[in-house]
Amino acid sequence: MRGKFDRLLRILNLLDRESACKPSLLAEELRVTERSVFRYVNSLRDAGFPVAYDREKGTYAFENAFKLKKARLNMDETLALAMARRMLGTLGETFERAFDSLEKKVLDVSSPCDGFLPSSALVLACPDKSDKADVSKLLKALTKASVDHSLVWICYQSLYSGEDTKRDVEPYYLFFSPDGFWNLRAFCRLRGGWRTFALDKIKSWQVLDRYFVPRLFVDEVGKELSQGFGSYLDGDPIKVVVEFSPEIRPYVVRKVWHPSQESRELPDGGVEMRFRTTGLDALKYWLFRWIPHVSVIEPEELRLEMLEALKAQLTRLEKTAGRKERAKRGSESQ
Numbered sequence: 367m368r369g370k371f372d373r374l375l376r377i378l379n380l381l382d383r384e385s386a387c388k389p390s391l392l393a394e395e396l397r398v399t400e401r402s403v404f405r406y407v408n409s410l411r412d413a414g415f416p417v418a419y420d421r422e423k424g425t426y427a428f429e430n431a432f433k434l435k436k437a438r439l440n441m442d443e444t445l446a447l448a449m450a451r452r453m454l455g456t457l458g459e460t461f462e463r464a465f466d467s468l469e470k471k472v473l474d475v476s477s478p479c480d481g482f483l484p485s486s487a488l489v490l491a492c493p494d495k496s497d498k499a500d501v502s503k504l505l506k507a508l509t510k511a512s513v514d515h516s517l518v519w520i521c522y523q524s525l526y527s528g529e530d531t532k533r534d535v536e537p538y539y540l541f542f543s544p545d546g547f548w549n550l551r552a553f554c555r556l557r558g559g560w561r562t563f564a565l566d567k568i569k570s571w572q573v574l575d576r577y578f579v580p581r582l583f584v585d586e587v588g589k590e591l592s593q594g595f596g597s598y599l600d601g602d603p604i605k606v607v608v609e610f611s612p613e614i615r616p617y618v619v620r621k622v623w624h625p626s627q628e629s630r631e632l633p634d635g636g637v638e639m640r641f642r643t644t645g646l647d648a649l650k651y652w653l654f655r656w657i658p659h660v661s662v663i664e665p666e667e668l669r670l671e672m673l674e675a676l677k678a679q680l681t682r683l684e685k686t687a688g689r690k691e692r693a694k695r696g697s698e699s700q
Contacts, residue, residue: 370406370409373396373398374406376395377410378410380395381426381427382428384427387427388426389403415428415432416429416430416432501548505565507573508540509540511573512537512538515577516537516574516577517534517535517576517578518536519535519574520568521569521570522563523569524567531556533554534574535552535553535555536578538552540565547564547566548564549563549564550565553578593643593644594644594648595624595645595648599645600645601646603643604644604646605641605665606640606642606664606665606668607638607639607640607662607663608638608639608653608660608661609636610656610659611636612634614659615636615637618656619637623652626641626642626643627639628640646667650668650675653672657676
């Protein structure tokens with residue numbers, strides 16, 4: 367090593383990497399005496415570097431998590447932190463505390479864009495967590511089980527029937543759906559097929575001391591997710607063609623709703639969208655939000671399902687109107 371400046375830089379780099387910096391090791395590394403090491407450290411202190419001696423470990427270290435280069439977060443990174451905080455906040459106090467700790471560590475070695483704190487720089491709308499179960503423990507357990515290929519026993523409450531069923535499942539991956547819920551993609555041994563389980567509907571669980579041979583590999587996960595619509599992944603991909611009226615066009619063209627989406631403008635100013643997707647139920651519910659400005663061209667089964675649903679809704683509206691009219695006549699006759 368050529369001189370004092372080079373040795374000072376070497377000490378700084380070792381401290382920054384949190385390497386063992388015992389005087390004897392530094393003396394050997396720098397090929398100097400321990401007395402010279404003491405002088406170098408004092409020179410660094412005089413220059414303003416917060417170098418302290420840890421008597422318990424017998425080594426030098428930077429104080430207060432000091433780093434040589436404090437990274438500056440750009441706006442994208444600031445936004446990502448803010449979004450992560452809002453999303454994790456819906457999972458319960460466990461993940462909220464974990465994020466507080468993580469954010470503190472990030473800020474120890476970085477400074478946010480333009481002086482904003484990542485947690486308060488942006489206000490983001492997020493589903494209220496007050497009416498949702500704390501799934502943090504389950505999320506961690508399933509994540510580990512999927513990595514270890516461990517079977518998991520669950521008691522699952524059906525979203526539609528409310529019925530509880532007990533089953534062994536092979537967990538593969540977890541994903542956060544656009545409707546604001548965490549889901550588990552797993553092979554269900556009770557049903558003998560692939561299923562998606564909403565974590566907030568898993569009433570109880572146990573990771574078993576039994577293992578499974580994977581049926582799905584990591585590189586297939588993205589493909590499966592890209593075919594589904596929302597959290598609905600089951601079924602064969604089907605071609606879907608829908609048309610939106612000019613009145614609603616500015617709203618539906620603001621984003622890409624599905625990876626396979628293809629759009630073209632219609633002569634009347636509307637827009638045609640084409641998808642190839644599984645999960646027609648989720649697509650149907652999405653289309654309902656655009657009524658009366660949407661028409662289903664293909665497939666016919668989807669068009670007929672929506673037609674029957676609209677007829678049922680008309681019947682309900684007529685019954686409601688009838689009850690209100692009868693109640694009004696009754697009040698007028700009194």
